[in-house]
Amino acid sequence: MVYAGFDIVPRLSRDGKDKQDWEKFLNIVQEVYEDDPRVEVKANWIEFNVGEYALLPLEGHRFLRFSANIADSTADSTGAGKYIEIVGRIAKMVFGPRIHDWHEVSDGFGHYGWDVVNDNATEMYREFGKPNSQDATSNSNSLPEATSRTQQPCYTIQNIAGKGQALIARIDIAKGTRIVREKPLLIVHPGPPQRLELELTLKLKLHPKEQEKQFRSLHNCFAGEHPLTEIVITNGQSCGRPSNNLAVCATISRVNHSCLPNSVSDWNNDLEVQSLNAIKDIKAGEEITISYLPENVPRILRQIALKKCWAFDCQCDACSLPPQQLILSDHRRKLISALEPMLEGIRCIIDPVGYLKDIRYTLQLLDEEYNDMTHPSAINAYRNAYFLCVFHGDQARASAFAMRAYECMEICLGRDNLCAQHIKCLAEDPESLGPEDSVSNLWESRDKTPPSGLSQEEFEKWLWKHASQ
Numbered sequence: 001m002v003y004a005g006f007d008i009v010p011r012l013s014r015d016g017k018d019k020q021d022w023e024k025f026l027n028i029v030q031e032v033y034e035d036d037p038r039v040e041v042k043a044n045w046i047e048f049n050v051g052e053y054a055l056l057p058l059e060g061h062r063f064l065r066f067s068a069n070i071a072d073s074t075a076d077s078t079g080a081g082k083y084i085e086i087v088g089r090i091a092k093m094v095f096g097p098r099i100h101d102w103h104e105v106s107d108g109f110g111h112y113g114w115d116v117v118n119d120n121a122t123e124m125y126r127e128f129g130k131p132n133s134q135d136a137t138s139n140s141n142s143l144p145e146a147t148s149r150t151q152q153p154c155y156t157i158q159n160i161a162g163k164g165q166a167l168i169a170r171i172d173i174a175k176g177t178r179i180v181r182e183k184p185l186l187i188v189h190p191g192p193p194q195r196l197e198l199e200l201t202l203k204l205k206l207h208p209k210e211q212e213k214q215f216r217s218l219h220n221c222f223a224g225e226h227p228l229t230e231i232v233i234t235n236g237q238s239c240g241r242p243s244n245n246l247a248v249c250a251t252i253s254r255v256n257h258s259c260l261p262n263s264v265s266d267w268n269n270d271l272e273v274q275s276l277n278a279i280k281d282i283k284a285g286e287e288i289t290i291s292y293l294p295e296n297v298p299r300i301l302r303q304i305a306l307k308k309c310w311a312f313d314c315q316c317d318a319c320s321l322p323p324q325q326l327i328l329s330d331h332r333r334k335l336i337s338a339l340e341p342m343l344e345g346i347r348c349i350i351d352p353v354g355y356l357k358d359i360r361y362t363l364q365l366l367d368e369e370y371n372d373m374t375h376p377s378a379i380n381a382y383r384n385a386y387f388l389c390v391f392h393g394d395q396a397r398a399s400a401f402a403m404r405a406y407e408c409m410e411i412c413l414g415r416d417n418l419c420a421q422h423i424k425c426l427a428e429d430p431e432s433l434g435p436e437d438s439v440s441n442l443w444e445s446r447d448k449t450p451p452s453g454l455s456q457e458e459f460e461k462w463l464w465k466h467a468s469q
């Protein structure tokens, strides 16, 4: 056994900012682990069924240590190490340097001695009752899979003429809804087809029969000599950089393409799940779609890429626009694409006004092209605006742009995304952005928080002030 965890030093007080921060911390933990059956919210605790001290009291002043055994077969089956890492990262977002990470092998047992931690725990158990996670090691293998808490899906899987299987909204789905979140059937590292085919054959043999059946039933648009590899290429979705891995999922891999999609599929690298999120309102009966192409490119290039990689001619609303409107759509997409490299590098320091103007222009183009959709490209636009304002000492606008970035991330990626939670913490605590984070005082202002009580129009005017110079 090897223990790891984190301590909070000094311990929290009963009230004031410490109390608020503890509530914020618990909220984030609950949002991240909302669909996780190992994490249970009880009357007095949040219990992680992965180890004795993997629990968080609802009263923060009681808390000293979060820890678990992370290295034996039980820890492997519960994924204890991952819980320790992620809860520790969330704690650091909120409490910063008060969080002391430790690992038994490399750092010893943390700030507090076990006698102090044990006495503290005994006192808590006397007052709150003993949590179930005390017995976690005995029942850890019988816990249900992560899908057990989900209600009836908001979609059905149906056959559509000429498109194969598709996800259809069973009910009206509001923008920002998590449509599905699932563990992939397989995560595959791409390689030469012959070698990959052999690897996949062996991997599938180790899978339960039902999962193998689900994998083999996925669409293959190549029908060549390496059917398993071709299923991966047809259905695999990127696990994000820097990995080249592809995740193949039982449900999300069946979602069809549109150049005007109503959903986004995202790989959550921390939780190792794929999620599908509605980025606009979807009516009951409507097909749920994602874009297979990450870039903003004109129709002709989309058609070539889709034909080559997925062997179909796209007839979505964007591809079927009348000629005049299609020219405008292509023009907007080319511009959005051309503006992307303009928002990288040191231009934010040497030409901040032009940089902010280009961010605003990008957002306008996204609005015109995608209407009521929250496009994932808006996340980067707002995040760049946030960094820009941090660089030049404008904490109030940095906070406002960070909140806009969070709102887009919440819709496109979900509240269980740790990057989204991090930027929300920054937005809510602009004071945490001290002068040391700035490289200039060009836009420095006495206001540290965004103004309240403004109309929407007035707020937009305030927000984009530096782009109006």
Ligand SMILES: [Zn+2]
Pocket: 258, 259, 260, 302, 314, 315, 316, 317, 318, 319
């Ligand atoms: Zn299309």
